Amino acid sequence: MIPDPTGKRWHDMGGDLAGPVPGDDHDFALWEKRVDALVILSGLKGVFTVDGLRRVLEDMGEDAFETMTYYERWVASLNQNMLEQGVYTVAELGARIEAVQARGTTYGEATDAGA
């Protein structure tokens, strides 16, 4: 994408035109609450800051904002920060995701089997 000549990035959307404010709301699913908790705990423990969270969210670009849900983007950012901090490797992550997916076809099956 061609950079905005003013230096404004996609996430700096204050003042843009847009459609009506959506009225929908939802209760958070367990996996979403867990993502939230892991991000907050990472901050409290000094593993990474809210700035680290936002840097990755903003670098994901506008397409991610439009196509992924809020906590999908958060878990992607959490993961990127963990990788950057060297908490685990890309190989460890890949192997674990495969193992999780092999446990079952629903979130409940996949998360409980690992406990």
Place this chain on the structure above:
Amino acid sequence: MPHDHHDHDGLSPSGHPYRADQDTGLSYWQAMEIAVRELMVEKGIVTEAEVAAQIDAMDARSPAQGAAVVARAWVDPAFRDRLLADGSAASAEMGFDVGPMRLIAVENTEDVHNVVVCTLCSCYPRNLLGLPPDWYKSRAYRSRTVREPRKVLREFGLELPEATTVRVHDSTADMRYIVVPARPAGTEGMDEAALAALVTRDSMIGVGVAKAP
């Protein structure tokens, strides 16, 4: 919709529908959450108990906490002054820990209406009100609230007189705002608990006003 593994009717305990992807097949991002959490536990970053406790703490936060603060400000002028001077300290006085973020309370008056947005992301006084609603994080709310606030407020059913000054506050990662709505008429003599019941989440974001008694 496949729904044979739940003993409820598809609604959460608070009566809202769960997001569709809770009940359908394991998504890639859900698998990533499980994987990341397990690796963080194995590497000693967090424990499962800490994750569960953090979720419980977040679940316990709700607009009722903010409403209690507002009701106190309505009945106690000295507290109101302290709240407007330092929102974090005044909330802590009531036992509500708002964390390291600076909390700024802005008061609606006869002439001024305040509304809060986060144009850059989704900053919200979550320690006092709980997690933000979906619309607060939407492109439409983030973009338009600073451009045409009256029009946005109208979409929430709030029509303000032309003479009313509308002040829009843009939150940041380090600074959160809460609106102290105006005390409704006809509430003289009501006690703090009854007053708090009139204070809605939306009135503390500024897209609504306190309920009439």
